[in-house]
Amino acid sequence: MLTTQRKQHILAVLQRDGQIVAKTLSQELDLSEDTIRRDLRELAAEGLLQRVHGGALPASPAVVDFAGRSTIASDGKAAIGRVAAEMINDGQVVILDGGTTAVQLARHLRADLKATIVTHSPSVAVELAQHPSVEVILIGGRLFKHSVVAVGVAALESLGHIRADLFFMGVTGVHAEAGLSTGDHEEAYMKRALMARAAETVVLASAEKINAASAYVIASLAEISGIITEHGVADALLEPLGAAGPSITLA
Amino acid sequence: MLTTQRKQHILAVLQRDGQIVAKTLSQELDLSEDTIRRDLRELAAEGLLQRVHGGALPASPAVVDFAGRSTIASDGKAAIGRVAAEMINDGQVVILDGGTTAVQLARHLRADLKATIVTHSPSVAVELAQHPSVEVILIGGRLFKHSVVAVGVAALESLGHIRADLFFMGVTGVHAEAGLSTGDHEEAYMKRALMARAAETVVLASAEKINAASAYVIASLAEISGIITEHGVADALLEPLGAAGPSITLA
DNA sequence: CTTGACGTTGCACGAAATTGCACGATAACT
């Protein structure tokens, strides 16, 4: 591969995932880490990205989120999205909730996946529009602006026609006793309705959601099949769940 | 093989693959790498491609502007959006079509506007989610990926409950005789349905749409109330419409 | 038919670019 093109690829990956891990990329492109590091250094010199220990982050200060990371995080939401995306098989009907993690999932679907994705999140729908083969069903309704998802009777009514294999749900709190919760009453109701339409529900929860609880309870942990979250945070905290609870997958 | 022909072949391969590898091409054409390099140098001198170590890349570095094209809207579309946004009054129910111009419209709504916006475009919905006061109704359905709008029976059914004052419609062709047209059959059907639910329809048409016609006709010019387009282009061309046709507003 | 100008091609050789590895330094993790 031509080096110029490789650099473009690096920038594209950076744009897509929000970060670059030197080691991962070297394996992906079948090049030594030295070469990747050289590229990253040069791109950093051009101001096209920001070099950090372990890889690189976007240069644009707009993305420099809280506290300005100085290390590559454990991939965070992108990693959760990647792992979740791999759980979907050809031919399945999958419901996708709203939220940034769900957008990451949509972004990391296999390019040749032939499945039907149902979502009430316009953001997810926009992302999925770029996928070459999945069928996308958009659930309409009144837009709940805070979370940018459709809710209300119209949305619930549309769901009546849906029967899904899997529902990837976003929540704002996962707690051993309080269960799954979110910050809005109507949103909680909508999520319960979505759960009811799917054979299994898997929760996507980035680190900060673990062992937190919000005002409105969606369901208990016993009612879901699995939780996908990040390394390091949840290990001990969710352990007490034992065999009765959902399976926990670490990204 | 003639050298001129070979150069055309090189450009064709470049067009197809997005890159040229000197070594590969030399084997493919059974010529020395020197010759290929010479050709590449000459083509680069003519500005037809970009020379890089190992081969060549397209001259216009595949303007795959990250973030996806929508970021850069032409001034024209933004102006059209601004003008259209001013036509909406408090208390009205307005249907917004898909397309970049509609997104611009959504972006330029008065911050204190109290209206209900109905849309079948997830992109528009995402944009409107940032508006503090408008009520947003998202029309769901099967996602037509090319235009990123919901279509199909579910979408049509949802429309049954809607009664709007105004419909801002995007089209791909506005032609004095052919009328309003678009490139997809199902999309044309959806637009007709949306027209039927609104008291008045106003077409948003950036410069390149004027006096163009696409495969599927939506309606005649007599059926709409107005067209909003840019200065300079449409002035003379649409003049023959006279008093019978829609009013034309220039942005 | 011969000859020489011209363009094209392949080869040779030194220059430049790219890559992977080694090694000491640095930073993160425990």
Added chain:
DNA sequence: AGTTATCGTGCAATTTCGTGCAACGTCAAG
């Protein structure tokens, strides 16, 4: 503090580049 992973630099091997030059074919003038 000690351990591990990552970084940066120097260096050598390989690939690619550019230029000069000779070989070959074409074509038109002699």
